[in-house]
Amino acid sequence: MSIVVPFLVFLLIGAFAAYHRLRLPVWVALTAVALVGCWLLGANPVATVVAGVLLALVAVPLLLPQIRLPFITAPLLGFYSKILPPLSETERVALEAGTVGFEGELFSGKPEWQVLLDQPAPTLTAEEQAFLDGPCEELCAMTNDWDITHVRADLPPEVWQFIKDNRFFGMIVPKEYGGLGFTALANHKVIQKLASISSVVSSTVGVPNSLGPAELLMHYGTDEQKDHYLPRLADGREVPCFALTGPWAGSDATSIPDFGIVCMGDWNGANVVGVKLTFDKRYITLAPVATLIGMAFRMYDPDGILGEQRDIGISLALLPRDTAGVDIGRRHFPLNSPFQNGPIHGREVFIPLSQLIGGEAYAGKGWQMLVECLSIGRSITLPSTASGGSKLAAVVTGAYARIRKQFGLSIGRFEGVQEALARIAGNAYTISALAEASAAAVTRGELPAVPSTISKYHCTELGRQVCQDAMDIHGGKGIILGPKNYLGRAWQASPIAITVEGANIMTRSLMIFGQGAILCHPWVLKEMKAATLEDEEQRLGEFDRNLFGHIGFAISNAVRALWFGLTAARFGTAPGDSYTRRYYRKLNRYSAALALCADTSMLLLGGKLKFKESLSGRLGDVLSQLYIASALLKRYEDQGRPEADQPLLAWSILNAVHKIEVALSGALRNFPVRPVGWLLWALIFPFGRRATPPGDRLGHRAASLLMSPNEARDRLAEGVFTTPTANNPAGRINSYLQAVILAEPVERKFLKALKGSHIEALAFTEQLDEGVREGWISTDERKQLETLREMTVDAISVDDFDTEELRSAGYRSEQEDSRAVA
Structure with missing residues (x-):
């Protein structure tokens, strides 16, 4: 046994040192002392000497740089240089653009948790909270999602004006330029709340406050550009869009075929140096109504007007809508979620170099600009949209599952429904935490390249799962579209968030671990x-x-x-x-x-x-x-x-x-x-x-939290629009929960008495009359049951239409033309 002891000590101290990440000299010293101790305590001398020799063979070459550098490091450096994959300029820029936050600790194998816990809790300023409670709440109350998605396919004029008047488009624009100067956290909270009532409204507000002209100008714009455009963007005089995606390269800026040729041209009556652009863009949100277009293209200087470099690289420019040659096409129609989205085309569109974002100094730096700003935008808009929709779906589905009854029981009591409710509760809680974490990182001044991709991918994927489970629980209530439906449009829109700003299937397989x-x-x-x-x-x-x-x-x-x-x-x-x-x-x-x-x-x-x-x-x-x-x-x-x-x-x-x-x-x-x-x-x-x-027991506890008033449920509902207005059926159903629970004992008492009686009345009101006469319920309890019936009817009701109402305007016009000809 004494033969094994020195080697066992050697291994155990090595494992201890490795676990605690002790420095090499410390490990050598500890092992040497332990081996001397083994010798003195009677371990096998030969085994102890062999263990000491092993220690020396490892320690001496590693501790002496005159041995380590030429005989170990240099050969390994040569091998490493051969196998090291060459980094392209675009890859190098992408790696250097982002910052590393706590995700770096997670990759360390030994996270310093205090780094995470010492981060300040995300909080809004009094001004930001007042905006959420004031203009944001008003905008939600004005929003009728059915009118937007089915009747108008657009926001009503008064909603557009309210958004502009209250500077929703300028949330991220600094106050000195007329914006609100809000933090990323406030941006997240606003988008989250708007998404809980309408994804069309949230995307309309979100895009100008995400990757686009305002953010790019704030980081890279010249003083002249900032002074001119930022106040106009803040108050809505300019409606922005950003044209990156095209049919041949998607959102991959490094491969876009859109190009600009440096040349001389006329601009405002003067002959100046500029760029003649040719481009073909699609899927551009706000393009149909935009007055200012941010444009990504590859810039070339074949005649050497600016210098010797011919391929200058990816560059970004600002194009006013009325620029000669700009053609904003007809609208796209993304899955019955008709936010303003469409193509933009142009051939030999001339702009001066002063229209490059950042001016001539930033020509060719567009990829760096996009990478740095994209991580900020990806951290906010899409995760916040998923958070708002999921939090609302969670509390309303819980209320609906308590109100809706089958076989005399609330459907939320069935274990199959509880499984789905537990997933909704857990996933909504997860999305909320993840979306807020990424917004808080941006608020702290980070450029969270990796967390932004994690947040975008998982919030949108989990959001789709929440919506699917909510649809399953609501059944027919969820699939019949109309003013009373608060899930159908969210279900139709869920693949949109998964597709935009980098399709999730590629984000997962290439970006998260790759970066x-x-x-x-x-x-x-x-x-x-x-x-x-x-x-x-x-x-x-x-x-x-x-x-x-x-x-x-x-x-x-x-x-x-x-x-x-x-x-x-x-x-x-x-x-x-x-x-x-x-x-x-x-x-x-x-x-x-x-x-x-x-x-x-x-x-x-x-x-x-x-x-x-x-x-x-x-x-x-x-x-x-x-x-x-x-x-x-x-x-x-x-x-x-x-x-x-x-x-x-x-x-x-x-x-x-x-x-x-x-x-x-x-x-x-x-x-x-x-x-x-x-x-x-x-x-x-x-x-x-x-x-x-x-497990099932934990799932039951999580599901139960959604079906009764409690502080955990209230925290989950924070930041979404639950006000029970006429245009917010989800808010109304959520508001019924307390009254429904109070009426349940009366309902059980009445139904039990009715079942054991000889009363022949079939109509509900007549049964209530009999219940009062028989003394089963009091007059006040009768009113309580009538109110319960009214709330239940509102919760389960769906809409119906005349066939003519569902036909498109184009079809009706054709029929009218046919009748006129006949």
Whole structure:
């Protein structure tokens, strides 16, 4: 036994040092002291000496730079330089444009949770809250979604004017230019509230406050451009759109065929240097009503007017609508959600260089400008829209499930319905936390490249799931369109959010892990930059420092992944209280697993990893769910750890953890190098997968929160339009919940008495009359049941139409013409 002890000590101290990420000299010193102790305590001398020799063989070359640099680092640098995939200029710009927030900790394998918890809780200013309670509430009350989507296919004139008068288009424009100067958080809250009543209104307001002329001008515009355009954009004199997407390149700015040729031309009576543009754009939101067009194109200077460079690159310009040659086509019709959207065409449209955003100095820098601003826009509009729709669907579906009865029971009592209600509750809670987290990041001044893609992808996907479950529970109420339907348009519109600003199927497989693996990794980007340094000595020194930091990082994550797998992450320091500490520990485990899998994938696959989209997508799922779970825990902490929210938090965290294990399992079972996949499985899942989806008991608790008034339900409903106005049937149904619950005991008493009686009355009012005469119910209770019946009728009623009402205006016109000819 004494022969084994020195080697066991060697391994255990190495594992301890790796787990805690101790520096190499500390590990060497601890191991040396332990081996001396083994010798003194009677361990086998030969085994102790052999263990010491092993320690020396590892430590001496690594600790002495005169040995390490020429004999270890230099050969590895040569090998690394050969396998390093070349970064294109567009990839380099994309990587350098964003900032890294807490997602970097999740990629570290050992998250510093205090970094997350120390972030200030997101709060609105008094002015921003007043805007939400005032103009935003008024706009919601004015909105009739059926009139917008079916009758007009547009906002009413008074709504357009109200939006302009109250500077909804200028929320992000600084006050010195006449805008509201709101934070990204306030922008999120406004879009969330508007989306709860109409996705057409929310998109109309959202686009000018997202990626577009105003944001680009704020960051890059010349003083003259800012002074002229920003006040006009803020007060609605200019309605903006941004033309990026085209039929041949989608939203990939690096591949757009639209071009501009530098030349001389006439502008306002003068002959000036400018650009002659030819473009073909489609899917451009607000294009049909826009007066100012932001345009992305590739700029060329074949005659060398500006210098020697012929292909100047992606550039951005501002085109007034009345510019000669600009042709704004007819409208697109996106899935019965008729927000203003359409194509824009132009051939040899001349503009001066002063119309380039940022002027001539920013010619060719359009890709950088887009990447930096796109992460901000993607963080707000689409996640906020999903949050508003999902939160409203959650509380209203809960109320509907309590009001609607089948077989004498509220349908929310059936276990099948409860499963769907639990998903709605958990997913709405998740979307709300994730959307607010990404908005808060922008408010703190970050450019959240990776979180923005995570937020856009998962909020819209979960939003679609919420809408699907709500539609299933509502049944016929959900599928019959009309003024009383508050789900049908949301269901039709859900694929739109999933498609725009980068289709989700591509966002998942290419962007989330593709960006995260390099941008969030603590060592990879540093190694890549070190390997490209020109000074040889500096190159070797920087690469050496980062390489061995990376090696220690990888060893640590392998040890941590195995330890957490063996112990089911039940041990280790973690923040939180007695309820949440287990969740932090679970995330520590999967952070180490992600870092290990990412390092292994990049080492073995190198540049080929970008083509392994299934693997990239699954590892992206792990990163996403880690970020989502972090956002959930941050929300719970910021709100004071409310005990009432624990079923929602638990359901959401367990759902995220289960998805992490499913994604890791898929990645490892399909790992391109099979033996490596088996080894990773043994390290990460030594006892197999153990995470399961949220159970039925927890699902019942989450579902029950939606079907009765409580503080958790109220928090979930915060920030959406639930005022029971004539144009808000969802708000009316939600407002009935308290009265319905109070009437239920009276209803049960009455129905029980009626069932055991000999009364022959069939009409409800006559049965109530008999109930009062027989003494089953009082006069006040009769009124209560009549009110209950009225509320139930309003909740379950659907609309009907004459056939002629449903026919299009074009069809009616043809019929009238035919009759006139006859």
